[in-house]
Amino acid sequence: MNEKQDNILVEVTAPVYGGECIGRLPDGRAVFVPYTLPGEQARVELVEEKRGFARARLLEVVRPAAERIAPRCAHYGVCGGCHYQHTDYATQLKIKGRVVRDQLERIGGVTNPPVAEVVPSPAAWNYRNTIQFHITSDGKIGYQGWGTHRVVPISECHLPEETLNQIWPQLELEPLPGIERIELRLGAEDEALLALESSDLAAPEFSVDFSLSAVHLSPAGKLILAGDDYLLMKINGRVFKVSAESFFQVNTAQAEAMVNHVLGVLQLDENKTVLDVYCGVGLFSAFIAPRIKRCIGVELSESACDDYAVNLDEFNNVELYIGAAEEILPGLNVQPDIALVDPPRAGMERAALDALIHLQPRTIVYVSCDPATLARDVKRLVAGGYHLEQVTPFDLFPQTYHVETIALLKK
Template sequence: MSNQQAQQAQINPGIRRRRKDTDAAPEIATLELHAWGNLGDTLANFEDGVINVFGGIPGERVRARIIRYRRRRRQHVSAIVGEVIDASPHRIDPPCAYFGACTGCQWQHIDYDHQLELKRQRVANALGEYPELRRIIVSETLPGPQMFGYRNHARFTIRESGMLGYINRLTRRFVKVDDCALMHPWINEALRALQGKAAETTQLSVRYGVNTGDWLIQPTMHNPDIPLPTGQTHYWEQMHDRHLRIASPSFAQVNTPQAERLATIVSERLRLDGTETLVDAYAGVGTFAVLLADSACRVIAIEESSAAVNDAAVNIEGITNLEFVCSRTEDYLDSLDDPPDAVIIDPPRVGCHPATLDALIRRKPKRTVYVSCDPDSLARDLAYLVAGGFAVSSVEPVDMFPQTYHTECIATLVPAVTLPADGQPEDTPL
């Protein structure tokens, strides 16, 4: 290996390169990292603009490999840290050998306490974009019980000779992976069993029931050398004392232990006493609805995915006070005969449809708990609801995704009240 090739391998180890790239010297630049950007990257001035830099921390001075590519007729430039000249006190050695080659984890190089604070700041900054939300105090991020080995779902890309791995977000190159630090140990065992044997497909999904030992591998593999059954249509998971069926297309949280804690917090914030009508909007396979059915008089779950509703039909068997509706939340919520006492909103990353927010404003439930995986869409929707007569009583980040920049968040809302002159009543923003 030439000196140039050795330097390139050090800057970005593990990336499989086309033959024409092997002799090309990498473009290296010394950069000052001055702020956080999108997707967990840092920002640095370079040439005539600002670029995203993977693997840095603001305040650091680094040598980084410059990545240039064209997309939609535009030239894009980014960088990957290769050498740290002046390190942040929060920098640690990432334990994964693929860090930098695989961009699935953005923050393995940051100590965990600082990751939690960055996520709290991320939520606070999103709220701060709206004047009506700036007084809200964001709670400290609830840490995950496991920093590694927590993911119950992996989606692998398949390349030549049936190799399994990931695509680097910046270079768009395939990275063969034999062990993923975020995956549950069983998924890594399955990965090694499938490695080099899955050439009949280009994508492979592996899902595992952490509390049941059940699994799902899709699509069906026909290679007789694969030692695991594949092609399952669903698998089973247990949360608290309930078994849940989850089909391949259905959504489920990837961190089962933290999802159980999430459900507990949602229950605590709703403060149900058994007399209420509870609506679980964007209900998925019915996790919240099933777990909270014993605490409410009536539960109505709304979900538009037919696959998830089919799962829910199995999951709610024997629960007599729970009804599941296959519909879009924005179409159904406002059609209820009686206004609900409590509502859970757990929308996709894009947030709620405006019609859903309008229905909440008209119905004014006594308590609404909004579960979000995107601080920006959460802040946008909270500002809309506050303008419509709600008050935000708490915002609590929950770390469902350690070692990444992603943040789950629970916001609790109540109808706004007039503040007394001598203080704040319970359930009003701090």
């Protein structure tokens, strides 16, 4: 790479989804630069070049924005876990709201999308009830670096809840063959569960001198190494069983806010039938079921289905279909009044979305963790006869580019 490509001045103009900002190269191509802010002038080095755009590494901020601050973490800029520590929290919220609107306009084709202000997290730091680490070849805990699979060892992290930050530095791990990731989750009573995710069928020896449940997850299944294979999580006073393999929202306070929002926008009564697709362990179903006539869950994860059955056991008006949404929905003989969908980051499979439109619920609530796939699916739903009524972003992930969004669509 020549000297000109190694040392380029770029005027940064706007944030984009993924934690970067966009600028223009002298030849007119777009360039994406991490750790920058709109209005800044940055000196960059190109690390990837395509015909229409390039990606760059930040070398120096020549003219900083007024919103720029010093990052809290010593690993910021090397570890890939955070993307916005270089700006204040109010600016982070503005960036996320702007990104959601941009995705709905560009990908969704929505003119003036009805995006509300981002609901802030009560805590901008130490908010995560779950943390996922990778392991270096010599057994050190770390995160993958920005844009790479290289594991960066860490000595501090300001995202986990304080109790988790007391636990993970005590973990002493030998280099273990096959261990791909470890997950540490905190329950309602500060009990903790460690999951070792491995491609190796054989479980390692495990012992700690403090209270900690632990499981080994491999293609052979789940093996309990210590304690229990689940935790109890509490949302709005209601207790949920969450197994080691099951997904649960990582920001407890914001999960409560999302449940309250959904209950607030839905017109629930004892005559309604609600379809809860990608229902997980029953986070939304548990609060919807007592207010309606019939609640139908659809979930692929076997562990989440087992948890759902426990968490919704008290209700006689709940049904659960186990399988992929794209396989269950086309054969579902039901006329739901409301559909709540909470798909993974990839959004809804086309077959599932088409089947949902065919079922013709009057109201759809779409819970999304990726504004790009949300915008794609909103475009399809609008083409299927729905109108986008409102979009409310929730910041479950301060200091990162991730944002949760709840969209309300009606016929």
